Amino acid sequence: MPEKEIEGRIFEVDGDGFLQNPEIWNDEVARLFAGEDGTGELSEDHWKVIRFIREHWENNDMAPMVRKICQHTGLRLRQIYELFPMGPARGACKIAGLPKPDGCV
């Protein structure tokens, strides 16, 4: 099992760097992951996206459609891509502590 060390904390992750035990996720983990993957400091808008994705996953066991992210956060599509340069999946979902979605992502 690959591990990722950020600021002295060790996380079990999959090969793509997605958290293996999503239940250990918290704000601190999100902050560390964001710093590590180049997203940087998390702004209020970042948090709106992350919290919505997290909540959606906890309730529905899947990442939300990007449309829902826009609808619930009031952000425009292009803003989401600017906030998360790696995109909603490898960027936002990873920081929100979700397992990697299937498909071409």
Next chain:
Amino acid sequence: MAESMNAARIVFLSGLGVFLLSAVYQWIRVFINANTEDFTQPKGTVLPAFAYALTGAMMPHKKETAFLHLPTYWMGIAYHLGSFVALAWLPVHFFEWRIPDSIMIVCAAVLIPSVFSGLIILIKRISVSSLRHLSSPDDYFSNALVTLFQAISSMALLGIIPVFLVLSIGGLLLMYIPVGKLRHVIFFLIARFFLSWFYGRRGVWPPKRRILWKKNNH
């Protein structure tokens, strides 16, 4: 001398028999299992692709494996040319036909760079780690056997070595072809044909560098 020659003839004929039987068997096997029914809507045709596969696609400026390895490419060409020349002499030796000295000398001259190429390719295979990684005993043996055959052929043409030796080694070589990687002699054209089928139907070979506009495509 006549006895050795007759023995050599038997070795040669056995080798030829084994080779031909094996080749025909493999060709028939490929042919009955050819499975060439193709339901796709073609973007190109197979035959021009096959023609290209045997010409343009083999040229050193088109083929990366060639232009990145030019010395090896030319040695490979020399080596194969030598093999064909040496094989072509086998029936001549067999029937003891009289051939003008000038032709014999030209052929011997073709064989000399070929033998050296074979040797260098063999040394490369022994000394380069990535090639060793790819090789089984057969790879070294096949290379050595062909090179030896060419060397003996050239020496026989120059009159240094008796002809029955060439005929015998040639027979053994033919016998060995179906065993190891030399069987590519049997399959080369077929593999290239199937690859041309693939690239030809799909419009990749021969390269067109332009669009064939279809009327319904707008």
Next chain:
Amino acid sequence: MEKKQSLTRDREKALKGFAMSMDGRLLAHLNSCVHCGLCAESCHYYLSTGEEKYMPARKVDQLARIYRRYHTVAGKIFPRWIGASDFNDQSIQEMVDVLFGGCTMCGRCSLHCSIGVDIPFLVRTARSMLVELGRVSPGLQSTVDAAVQTGNNMAIPREELVDTLQWLEEDLRMEVNDEKASIPMDVPHCRLLYTLNPREPKFFPLSISAMAKIFYAADESWTLSTHCYDVTNYAYYSGDDHTAEELTQRLFDEMIKLNAQELVLAECGHGSRAIRWEGPRWLKKKFPFPVISVIELIAGYIHSGRIAVDPSKNTTPVTLHDPCNLVRAGGVIEEQRYVLKKVVSDFREMTPNRENNYCCGGGGGQLSMGEYRERRVAAGKIKADQIKKTGAAIVATPCHNCIDQLMELNKEYSLGVEIKTVGELVADALIL
């Protein structure tokens, strides 16, 4: 005679499947490699790592040595002499490691092979054997399973797709300022049935908007299906012919149900290849309708004047990445260049290009096989260097799979570029 090791039942089954698939084409390719090793430098894995196990000739041998052991006289009698091996733990582990984990089946090696061995064909044949053993990488298998079970490889519920498409339709109406602009869903008897890569509605819908705008500009009669629209076919990657056939059949049936005249494949390399070039073989029949890539369609629109475009609307330098499955294995080679030259003012080729192009590293199902991510990113260095050399600020590529890999390369190698579909650039250049 060296005695063969005993086989478990599933291994016997895998070998039987291998024997069954042994047609003339497979025989020819299995018997032709001479281990010249010149292919090594044609492979992006070998080039970027220098590891011998990635040499294409070595990959050929992963399967050919099994063939020799069970199907040749010499391999049965003296296997070591000709490099034949048993189908055992070790040879299977090596197959999994290299043929799943170290090959994108991009086919660049075959194009340049001294002999003409169809190497990706052999790799896929070996993968089919590993399917029988249940040794497909879990990430790849779950993507295949999602497609089979839910109708799309990201398990998008139908209502969510419909919501997204309606949302995009509203945007489109605003953008073109026409209440009649639409994204038609499940409309029968249209000229075109257009397909999607599920990652478009899920995460990256700009490419759908772009295509809708282009169709609007062309005044096209088109529809999407909300029941069966997935252009991908990950079973092509995994080597699972049975499932690949099933997925293709569904799309085929949807075409017949909606009675559309042409099937248009979205910007997806492997999907285009699977449906157009492998699908008829899986279904064992001709398709009674043309199957084309959307890139060919757009090129036709521009050529015939059906849409008008202005290259001065895209002035940023653009380069093009050729997806292996669309280009080298699909014959869509000039169309994307023709389109880009019409819609951008500064188009730059990368070298090499067209059928000689290097794989981005994301093909062959690699993006779904997380365990090999490090290799995938390392192998992408060749592509990253190619992009850097062009000095372009946008990389266009008609393949969503490539886009995702390029996005990752963009970050890993600090390329500072934007990655777009061809359709997005066309949409930006449209004169309405």
